[in-house]
Amino acid sequence: MEHLDITLDTAFFVAWFEDVARTVRLHRDRLIELDAAIGDADHGANLDRGLSEVRAALAGWPPTSPIQVLVSAGTTLIRRVGGASGPLYGSLFRSMGKALEPPVTLAGFAAAFDAGVVAVERLGKAAPGDKTMVDALVPAARALALAVRDGVAAPEAFALAGRAAEDGARATVPLQARKGRASYLGGRSVGHEDPGAASSALIVGSLATVASGLRQVPGDT
């Protein structure tokens, strides 16, 4: 399968954030609606705003390494998003960037991603099952690690991670929230997908999209 593999270079990371920004914009209203159900109806707007800033920053100052892309994106999210998701996603990417060793292999990517997820868990003090983004991120990190162990190529590994994150997000539906704003609802949080888990699935999903290079981008705004 080696012929199907890709290079995890600076361009790949830039393309990742560009696809994330595009995808989140497409799903902006759905994320707002998920947050309206068990939160305060701003998650889609928050991320959309933050990611266009990320894109603008990356475009204005072409970074020269994957580390720079990640740290810059994370910093921009922290500096521009606010709310719970700003610091959490900011830490995800900053910690991931700091853990990355060039040149980036899939194993290196997986380890760095895991470091990012651990940073999110630490900062938010959330564990899997608390009905947060952690419920999508942890399975994604695990899927990446397994793929590395099994010698799977990057595009396939990213696809597996994307599916794991999506399954993780969907699995938040029956949970009762213990962290974040949704926890105020107690039992009434059951039956709704966590917006942060949903956006995490989009973020991880973009990895596969970019890696496969297959997806038709349906218009860019």
Add this chain to the structure above:
Amino acid sequence: MEHLDITLDTAFFVAWFEDVARTVRLHRDRLIELDAAIGDADHGANLDRGLSEVRAALAGWPPTSPIQVLVSAGTTLIRRVGGASGPLYGSLFRSMGKALEPPVTLAGFAAAFDAGVVAVERLGKAAPGDKTMVDALVPAARALALAVRDGVAAPEAFALAGRAAEDGARATVPLQARKGRASYLGGRSVGHEDPGAASSALIVGSLATVASGLRQVPGDT
């Protein structure tokens, strides 16, 4: 027709206000809706409140003359209704009462009613055509005067007055208001019946109802 005539004694005037109170309560919501269209949606509530006070006052202190009934009712309306219609209807009945000479003939009634209407016109500085209660009251007064001239008996005279008041109220629909709250609307007041003209038609209409003694009262609250 003399055998059909009635005595305009204290009981008649008490019965008049009782019927007015009942009728206005039945039409409370319609009067509110008329006032909502070109005013402030309180005319029905104002009159309903005031007339139950009138009824309570008349019940608690049995008056011994038509003059007492009218002056007491007018005073109660002034003291309890507020708004434009409180002082105007209050003056109508107080002035009518003051102009009444016992024993009350139909001619005396008609003259006193006319004095009441003149008091309303003076107080409100409104003329026929301004789209106010005056547009129902003036035709009613005229109809009564004509009935007296023609020697018509009271029940029939009241029926004529009631019809004149109703016609007058309906004739306010195409008018542009020049007095009262509806005047703020300018041309937009056209096309709506004036709520005060509508309530005046009810008040005059009750005369005929009581005089004929025919009407079935549909429940009292």
Add this chain to the structure above:
Amino acid sequence: MKKLINAAETAVDDALAGMAAAHPSLRVRDRVVYRASGPRAGKVGLVSGGGSGHEPLHAGFVGYGMLDAACPGEVFTSPVPDQIIEATAAVDGGAGVLHIVKNYTGDVLNFEMAAELCEDVEVASVLVDDDVAVQDSLYTAGRRGTGATLFVEKIAGALAEEGAPLAGVAAVAAAVDERSRSFGVALTSCTTPAAGKPTFDLPEGEVELGIGIHGEPGRTRVALASARELAGVAMDAIHRDLPLEGDLLVLLNGMGGTPLMELYVAFGEVESYIRGKGARVARSLVGNYVTSLDMQGFSVTICRLDDTLTRLWDAPVETPGLRWGR
């Protein structure tokens, strides 16, 4: 209808009871709200009143430097003469009493009747009629009294507090009215407790221009526009009637249901409009002051200040609705 009340019939009295409980500086008796401190000998008394549903107007403006008593009627219904007579007698400190009356047929008639019956008190009246949305004419009810009422009550109240005679207090009140103009815009209708449903239908995407404070529909209905455009419509109407120049006192007033954040957005637009005309916002108030129950929307009231009016505006005031300097 969703209202935080016990019953439509008791809403006014329940609110007054709550006001009395909340403000030891007030005393409520027989539907009149007084300063608990009572009348001050030699001071002109100020009495105003009108329908309820405009809170904090008028009862929230009873206190040092403003009103001596307020007479609240039923919702959107002017008070009755008894209340006004009672209030007038109670606040007279021997120097006479000024009635501040918003120009509505009901308010005018009831205050007139009351004034006639206040035989032992010298009474003067000022009519507030600042709303430029209404055509002024000898042959109609004339302009409505809206936001300028607050200016009149504050400024006349300050002069009365200084010990000025009745004629002087009445004159400054009239001067404030003369120098003030208002225009209002509704995004939604209000709902009166008695009617139980919105007074008018205002579909999504439309606004009413030139509304009053009783849920009266406005003069025209247009498509919802930006705060800048709506503020422009209001300011154009005012400027056409009373050219904006010099130092202005500006009230950016919410109709009761509009969040403060949006009122600040609108105020920003009003302020740039005024700057654009070469005039200056010397003093301002932004908030829900002269309201129309739960209506969403705003009104602007402008008063052309002079040195005296500015001094009186700045004078200390201590009421539930307006307070500074003490």
Add this chain to the structure above:
Amino acid sequence: MKKLINAAETAVDDALAGMAAAHPSLRVRDRVVYRASGPRAGKVGLVSGGGSGHEPLHAGFVGYGMLDAACPGEVFTSPVPDQIIEATAAVDGGAGVLHIVKNYTGDVLNFEMAAELCEDVEVASVLVDDDVAVQDSLYTAGRRGTGATLFVEKIAGALAEEGAPLAGVAAVAAAVDERSRSFGVALTSCTTPAAGKPTFDLPEGEVELGIGIHGEPGRTRVALASARELAGVAMDAIHRDLPLEGDLLVLLNGMGGTPLMELYVAFGEVESYIRGKGARVARSLVGNYVTSLDMQGFSVTICRLDDTLTRLWDAPVETPGLRWGR
């Protein structure tokens, strides 16, 4: 959605521009609202912040006797660390800065990040978590900060103004939070400009109990009841958690779209409830202070006063949203 704004994206900045224009006592720079007078040497600085849409909280409480700076985020979104860092540095008068943080994950994380980066300033933090509708637990996000924020800002602000050291100001802030409890009821949902439609559907005839100030749905939904019953539900929840006794400070707070008249009705009911428990309303505030955009509804916040807290509550304050004594 009908909002008096220019565009959802500019609403926060436009409102801040309007605030700056309306209040010469404030200075707005880079999404931070400061006292125009700047920091006072030797005085502890007070910084708070949070999502926009709760006006007058927090920016309306910047001024003498209360906050030194407020950091408004996007609507319902906590501010970012940059704003907080900037504000903290700017208001430090050498005596350190207190961060007043409402207990929401976003607010906590952003203030924590900022505090860590404020290397040259001594920073203390107080977490406000007064909402008894939320179950308090080590394993959840804990209780929300709502109405008690106003009490904390006022009382800590007064102590800071007296020249107390950072530890003392932080301690009184924590004490106020400890002695305060809140409960909120929504009659309608709010609508955020970004979402453009109500956050939750609340049909005619139903209310949400135990709501927060960000349009979060509440804990339960029940049939619309009288003001007396709804006040009773709120007060029962508070009383169960912190028995009402002695002198109480009471905030009867509107959620932004509730007319003052209705808030007074509800306050009357709260006051009788309190009297019924043998406690006393020693101080009170009735109005829209800690709001949730255009939401209709109310919340009650109770603080058990002691002599110190009463003295500090009564101390002069001069902000756009709260003013007395000067």
